[in-house]
Amino acid sequence: MDFNLDSYVRTSLLTLQPYQSAREEFVNQGRKMILLDANENPFETESNRYPDPLQVDLKERIAKWKRVPPDQLYLSNGSDEFISQLIMSCCEPKQDSILILPPTFGMYQVAARTHGVGVVEAPLTKDFQLDLSEISNVLTPQVKILFIPTPNNPTANSFEPEALLTLLNTFSGLVVIDEAYVEFSKEESFISQLEHYPNLVVCQTFSKAQGLAGARLGMAFAHPKLIQFLNRIKAPYNINSLTIAAALKRLEEQDRVLSQVDYILKERMKLETELPKISFIANCFPSDANFILVKVDNSALRYDQLIDQGIVVRNPSKNRGCENTLRITVGRAEENKALLTALKNMES
Ligand SMILES: Cc1ncc(COP(=O)(O)O)c(C=O)c1O
CATH class of the missing domain: 3.90.1150.10 (Aspartate Aminotransferase, domain 1)
Structure with missing residues (x-):
């Protein structure tokens, strides 16, 4: 699948030198090490050590569960954090926009405005379905990301998979299919479409059916290059060790x-x-x-x-x-x- 990262993310961020956290500077080959590198308190509490910055163990488990390669998975402090990071990564302030389909989940708009990014709207039809012709009417080259929650919040209905595929085939920017409620839905996840659509991003969360809203853990599935890029710009330890432990436990309780x-x-x-x-x-x-x-x-x-x-x-x-x-x-x-x-x- 062809994917030119440069055409999706902000040029100024492409050359950004990522922060190198202490725990990324050596490869632990299974040996017990004396950790004097990160200015932590050496006395044991449940979380006196910084967590794994790339959450390798948890990602391996989630990747198996969702049947995707681990390099197509990104974890965030709730989907809210991912939505914000994606907009910040892909949209030039005062120039680019996102497209939302009201009535829709409110955070897309809040995150865009926080980053100085425009918000274009293509309202749903009266019975809360996608209006494909309205969407194509408002699309311009400045629209970089289209956000589609399905099932939709607040209306609770899912959109027709065929209509979503039409959008993936016609829109050249990123299409985010937000599957926060997928476990309750009769529709299949779009994760299986990732191999066909390099511009597809699917996000899911541990906040709803998984029962860990308080732990704050979002999952995004996308092209490996986009994931690599997000790993470079994220805060080094965005997923804390208590959350990692809670998610690993929950995966045992499916x-x-x-x-x-x-x-x-x-x-x-x-x-x-x-x-x-x-x-x-x-x-x-x-x-x-x-x-x-x-x-x-x-x-x-x-x-x-x-x-x-x-x-x-x-x-x-x-x-x-x-x-x-x-x-x-x-x-x-x-x-x-x-x-x-x-x-x-x-x-x-
Ligand atoms: C469609 C949708 N996406 C994302 C979220 C946010 O999820 P999280 O708790 O992972 O930040 C919500 C929360 O209500 C939602 O309804």
Whole structure:
């Protein structure tokens, strides 16, 4: 697969001399070494030593799990960090832009604006599908990255794989398929397409189905040259040792993760049956994720009434096309039951 790194990343960063961390300066061939190189405290705590800057062991494990070569994997402090690093790496401030498809995940826009990068929008259709002709209308050579979360946040639906392939075939910049909710989805991951599309970047996270939101671990899968470049510009120890240990442990518990996903999907089905019966819920949009978007009569009022009853949902109404909606995460059975009781109390 042909990939010219120079045409994707900022020229000023191409020649950047990366910081060489202490732990990268020698190759440990399995010997026990006396470490006097990094000004650490020599007395043992769980994390008195700096972590592996390239997370070799964890990457090997994830690479096997996801069936990709380890050199196509990059780990970040949550997907949020990766989104920011990718924009910073590829877009010239005050010149380049990213393309987003509202209603969409809010961090793409925040990260772009933080780096002085423009944000071009091609809204989804009324039923939250990709509008391919609108996308091609707004594409210019300055648009460097297209961000597509699927399943989409906040709408919860997945996009048609054929439409995503059309975009990969027609857009010459990077296409980021953000699969934060892929474990809940009936669609296949796009990781298998990496060998066909050098401009494809897939990101996933340990924050959702994997149950490690507090540990902050994102995974990005892309062409090896892009991964090498990201490794050069990242902070030396962006993944801490407690997170590495938690992720390694979670990888041993995938049966448990699968049964939790199964449980959540069953709970989602129950909510999808019950929510439309609530008199002020006008629409319950189809979900392919672990949350449901519902249309209500007055989202601000209903949000406050739920808060009064001790239940926090999200009010994404300021997003284009999401007026008077609430986004509800599928919880445990007793939590979902409490939600339905609270909603019924609000009917009178
Ligand atoms: C589509 C999407 N991408 C990425 C993220 C962020 O994930 P992380 O917790 O790994 O930063 C979220 C979080 O809500 C999300 O909805």
